[in-house]
Amino acid sequence: MQLHVDIPTYREKLEAAYRPLSETCKDVDRSELKTAPEIQGNGSHETTNQHKTVILKVKGKFEPFTSFAPLTIPTQLKSALKGLHDVPHHWWIGHVLAYITRLQPTVKSELESLKKKLGFSNSTFVTLTNTLIVNRLHIRRSDKLVREAKFFALEEYMCHVIDLAGETQAGQSRDKNVFLATDEPDIYSKAKLTFPFYNFLTIQQNTKLAAFNRETKQGFLGIVQDIQLLSDCQDFVGTLSSNVGRLVYALMLTKTRKDSITVCTLDDDYMYYGSVPRYLEAIADHNPTNETNDEIQLQLGDQVYVNPSRLMCDRRCFGTNSRTRKTGYFPADKIREYANPVLYQGFQWDESD
Known part of the structure; x- marks a missing residue:
């Protein structure tokens, strides 16, 4: 695994602070990169696992282009993480970033x-x-x-x-x-x-x-x-x-x-540009009572898509209820995040460890 930065000044700073992504894979023929396929997603299966060299690019629009985008977790770790951490998808991306x-x-x-x-x-x-x-x-x-x-x-x-x-x-x-x-x-x-x-x-x-x-x-x-x-x-x-x-x-x-x-x-909730869509689950009913009429109804178990950049300082979230198709605000303490498990091909995990 290698990090390629075209701007020399950026590359020098990164190399001065952080260790290489791989201690063993340091000499990749750059000519291979010209024909190497870009990592793509196809449901929960990779389409480039038959190639020796693949490229993961930063997308200009930060749109998800694979199921393996941030805020998913390997299906192989789902049961092990269930009792270990209350936000396993944050924990997982945290360990990826800690390695980088x-x-x-x-x-x-x-x-x-x-x-x-x-x-x-x-x-x-x-x-x-x-x-x-x-x-x-x-x-x-x-x-x-x-x-x-x-x-x-x-x-x-x-x-x-x-x-x-x-x-x-x-x-x-x-x-x-x-x-x-x-x-x-x-x-x-x-x-x-x-x-x-x-x-x-x-x-x-x-x-x-x-x-x-x-x-x-x-x-x-x-x-x-x-x-x-x-x-x-x-x-x-x-x-x-x-x-x-x-x-x-x-x-x-x-x-x-x-x-x-x-x-x-003081402003946004945790988010990751380029992540998979963020869905939450209602853990309590909510019937709007505020005078501004900008809140939506929730029922226990409702799946809600939330925009993390609209988490307000008064602890209200802004999102869309997938059951009612209504969009608006609702209390942050009446929802919880849940991890999106994806089958990571090639990921090895022994549950006995």
Whole structure:
């Protein structure tokens, strides 16, 4: 498996931060790529498994073109994952991304040194109970506000942080430590001034690079560091309209169960461009009572297609009920996601393991 990036500067940054996709398949004859077929889907069966070399391209419109697109899980893992994780399709894509983002040894070593400097625990974060940082706070500004996302003030993020800094389920008070990752240089000083009872930790050099020199090699490595540190925290407050936010969430799921972490998103729900259609199941009836008349009825067991970019801050989703064909809003706490299993040809799994 190889990653081919035509823009040299992008390729150099990726190779500096991450290990090769394959440690053994490094020498593919590029002439083979000219005639190699593109991976296509045909129901739940691959049509290119008879070829030695195949190509997986990024589609410009991000439309699903195969059943093996993100947010499916291998049918072979369905029973094993049923009791392991409450969102197995998120867990699965998280492990795929964790593999892709394996750090180069030098980058990993620098990250470990940085953790010691900031006060992160040296544990492997299997349970996330020994890490110093309680909350992770990611504030994305700059180019994100041009056309992709809404502006949220620091105070809106901190409302969730304050809630998270309360008592744990065991009745113990959490430390008020917050790791802050942002591309706005003034946020760190404002946070310390406005919320003096919280201990904010940040990497100011990474903030400056993200704000002014993101396209440089050092700027990219700074983003890589922030992503890894954010994913090692217990809780997350940010926007999942951000690619960084979604990557952090996915990596976080590989280290613990979803029900042992808290993710507070100020805008979108988790989504993956190019994923298979996202369907959810109603776990309770819902009869609209709001005066604006913009909600739809749900019955227990209804299948609902939901647009993840329309998850509202008041915890309402926007989607279409496949039974009634009605489209509108409904409470997010009355639906649940379910995994879409697909037969992955060639995937080996021994259930006795």
